Amino acid sequence: xxxxxxxxxLLGAAASVNAQSLTTYADGSAATLGSGFTATVQPxxxxxxxxxxxxxxxxxxxxxNFASWGAVRFDLTDAYAQLNSLAQAQFGxxxxxxxxxxxxxxxxxxxxxxxxxxxxVYRVANDTLSIDPNAPGAGFxxxxxxxxxxxxxxxxxxxxxxxxxxxxxQSGSGNNNVAFGTDISGVLGLGELNGVxxxxxxxxxxxxxxxxxxxxxxxGPFNGIxxxxxxxxxxxxxxxxxxxVFGVAAVAGLRRRR
Numbered sequence: 001x002x003x004x005x006x007x008x009x010l011l012g013a014a015a016s017v018n019a020q021s022l023t024t025y026a027d028g029s030a031a032t033l034g035s036g037f038t039a040t041v042q043p044x045x046x047x048x049x050x051x052x053x054x055x056x057x058x059x060x061x062x063x064x065n066f067a068s069w070g071a072v073r074f075d076l077t078d079a080y081a082q083l084n085s086l087a088q089a090q091f092g093x094x095x096x097x098x099x100x101x102x103x104x105x106x107x108x109x110x111x112x113x114x115x116x117x118x119x120x121v122y123r124v125a126n127d128t129l130s131i132d133p134n135a136p137g138a139g140f141x142x143x144x145x146x147x148x149x150x151x152x153x154x155x156x157x158x159x160x161x162x163x164x165x166x167x168x169x170q171s172g173s174g175n176n177n178v179a180f181g182t183d184i185s186g187v188l189g190l191g192e193l194n195g196v197x198x199x200x201x202x203x204x205x206x207x208x209x210x211x212x213x214x215x216x217x218x219x220g221p222f223n224g225i226x227x228x229x230x231x232x233x234x235x236x237x238x239x240x241x242x243x244x245v246f247g248v249a250a251v252a253g254l255r256r257r258r
Contacts, residue, residue: 020233020234020235020236021231021232021233021234022079022082022083022231022232022234023229023230023231023232024074024076024078024079024229024230024232025074025227025228025229025230026038026072026073026074026075026218026227026228026229026230027218027219027227027228028218028219029227032227033078033079033082034074034075034076034077034078034079034230035075035078035218036072036073036074036075036199036218036228037071037072037073037130037131037132037133037218038053038056038070038071038072038073038131038133038215038217038218038227038228039052039056039070039071039072039131039132039133039136039140040052040055040056040057040068040070040133040217041068041069041070041071041131041140041141041142041151041155042065042066042067042068042141042142043065043067043141043142044065044141045136045137045138045139045140045141046131046133046136046137046140047068047133048133048136049133049134049219050219052133052136052217053133053134053217053218053219054216054217054219055109055214055215055216055217056070056071056072056204056214056215056217057070057212057213057214057215058070058119058151058168058204058205058206058211058212058213058215059151059206059211059212059213060117060149060151060206060208060209060210060211060212061142061149061151061209062209062210063113063210063212066113066212067142067151068142068151069142069150069151069152069203069204069205069206070203070204070205070215071131071156071201071202071203071204072104072106072201072202072204072228073127073131073199073200073201073202074199074200074201074202074228074230075198075199076193076197076198076199076200076230077198079230079232080195080198083097083195083232083234083236084096084097084195086236087236087237090236091236091237091238092238094238094239095236095237095238095239096195096236096237096238096239097195097234097235097236097237098234098235098237099188099193099194099195099232099233099234100185100188100233100234100235101183101185101188101232101233102183102184102185102187102188102193102230102231102232102233103181103182103183103184103185103230103231103233104121104164104181104182104184104202104228104229104230104231105181105182105228105229105230105231106166106204106215106216106228106229107215107216107226107227107228108168108213108214108215108216109214109215109216110170110214111214113212114170114212114213114214115170115210115211115212116167116168116169116170116211117168117206117208117210117211117212117213118165118166118167118168118206118207118208118211119165119166119167119168119204119205119206119211119213120146120150120162120164120165120166120204120205120206120207121162121163121164121165121166121182121184121202121203121204122146122152122159122160122161122162122163122202122203122204122205123159123160123163123184123187123190123192123200123201123202123203124156124157124158124159124160124201124202124203125157125158125160125201126156126157126201127197127199127200127201129155129156131156131201137155139155140153140155141153141155143155145158145159146159146205146207148207149206149207149208149209150205150206150207151205151206152203152205156201156203159203160187160190161186163182163184163186163187163202164182164183164184164186165182166182166204168211168213184202187200193232200230215228216228
């Protein structure tokens, strides 16, 4: 029993370092880690550039032709590469990483039409359909797939259960750059953020008729700073097999010293 406890303690000491975080952005700026797209999807489809790239809007059904749902796709290729590099620098070739939580943050760009309301964040599984406003797809108009007054029509596939909410509040007109963050760690249970799937697609919707929220997009005035951000909490460790070998070797070393 004592030996088992010693082994567990040794494995625990070798298995990870303190939890850390890394942030990747949904934009194409060379100054930031990561890339991706944002989209405003209105009754006529994806809003075209430049507005469809500079901003993305979530507006309730009372807003007529401006009613919309928003989408964000994070390309995680660079983030995963950096995490692998950090893990291997710490533990050698056997180093690996585990993502333990995630927070998505948007920066508001309030306008005269802005109205407060509760926004909802969902994940969708289809990371292949383009939501790039430079090359919009067809048939992406609004609908009520999620029920109630919600705008999303399932164009990217069935939405997941609710990952988080954002209490969007108006703080005057003009660009306020207010950050709204919501914990979307529930996405981990859906098989995402596993170091293999290199994209994460989120839908931001509202069940309010009157809500009108505008956020910075991938090419906003403060590109690379206020573009949508995904902060990943992670730990680094050797692979389980390598950790076991390390633990057994350590115990053997203790026995030899005795």
